[in-house]
Amino acid sequence: MKAIRYHKTGGPDVLSQDEVTDLEPSEGEAVVRVAAAGVNRIDIWARTGRYKTSLPHTLGTDVAGEVAAVRPHAAEAGSQVVVYPVLSDGSCVYCRGGSPSLCLRRGFVGIATDGGYAELVKVPLANLIPLRGLDPKTAAAMPVDFGTAWNGLSRKAKVGDGDVVLVWGAAGGLGHAAVQIAKHLGARVIAAVGSDSKADFVRSLGADHVVNYASHDIAEEVRSLTDGLGASVVFDHVGGDTWAKSLDCLARGGRMVALGLTSGPKSEVDVRRVYSDELSIMGVYGQSKGDVEQVLRLAAEGKLRPSIYRELPLAEARRAHEIVESREVLGKVLLIP
Numbered sequence: 001m002k003a004i005r006y007h008k009t010g011g012p013d014v015l016s017q018d019e020v021t022d023l024e025p026s027e028g029e030a031v032v033r034v035a036a037a038g039v040n041r042i043d044i045w046a047r048t049g050r051y052k053t054s055l056p057h058t059l060g061t062d063v064a065g066e067v068a069a070v071r072p073h074a075a076e077a078g079s080q081v082v083v084y085p086v087l088s089d090g091s092c093v094y095c096r097g098g099s100p101s102l103c104l105r106r107g108f109v110g111i112a113t114d115g116g117y118a119e120l121v122k123v124p125l126a127n128l129i130p131l132r133g134l135d136p137k138t139a140a141a142m143p144v145d146f147g148t149a150w151n152g153l154s155r156k157a158k159v160g161d162g163d164v165v166l167v168w169g170a171a172g173g174l175g176h177a178a179v180q181i182a183k184h185l186g187a188r189v190i191a192a193v194g195s196d197s198k199a200d201f202v203r204s205l206g207a208d209h210v211v212n213y214a215s216h217d218i219a220e221e222v223r224s225l226t227d228g229l230g231a232s233v234v235f236d237h238v239g240g241d242t243w244a245k246s247l248d249c250l251a252r253g254g255r256m257v258a259l260g261l262t263s264g265p266k267s268e269v270d271v272r273r274v275y276s277d278e279l280s281i282m283g284v285y286g287q288s289k290g291d292v293e294q295v296l297r298l299a300a301e302g303k304l305r306p307s308i309y310r311e312l313p314l315a316e317a318r319r320a321h322e323i324v325e326s327r328e329v330l331g332k333v334l335l336i337p
């Protein structure tokens, strides 16, 4: 089969299309014929060495397709599925408590194992989620970004009517999911974007207000939109560059959903406001299977819709990475084997 691999970490040019042996499932596994694979920020981090992987390695954490083979042989063969991306042992204290994303032996499909940038991918049977009529391209665009945003905004921050949610990087994969989910949960959404050219796109997702954080003081803008109070929730997946500003943007009692580190891991913040204004910082790592099932259900009902910016053939994985890294992307980039 064809698989995109890198034999050493580095820039997009380390990705090459290789001919590799077809996959066979072991006991308790399925081999899925990939219909579409989503490109995520985590793929870039693995390719550049921030996340360690085996070498050579095939990326691809978001993947949907058709079950080609299973062991033991069962009725699932031939069915349309999307892969739940979190690998866990199912037996540690966190797994037993219902939090597989905290598993002591956690990993992601496409990082801990070879992923979906290939014609076939092998995953545990427990990671298969039936598509139930949703098309595979839509499904492949959802688990990482929409699942994570659901975890952060619905399960952790419990966003609802009356909330004002500020979403950083609102036009990218994760941001465009967060805008839609915050709207679906009943919030007023302030979308922060880095260029005016992205304003129309984030408005089309439902954003009530758009702020260009490159040309405006975001905390001032957020306060002027909220009678001086600030946002009740900030969705920050940028990290080092934005943490201090995110805290500035929060209203008293506000919740900061913190995930991802696009801009790096270090930030200097004044911690006084965290206690004097009773702020909550909620870390989010991945998503539960229930989070993914929920966002797929909402997509099937037409309530969430991943925006597909580019569909590229598998052989153009390099180009796909360049697009995601360029920050020109609006929504998701897919690879199609």
Ligand SMILES: [Zn+2]
Pocket: 088, 089, 090, 091, 092, 093, 094, 095, 096, 100, 102, 103, 104, 105
């Ligand atoms: Zn575990």
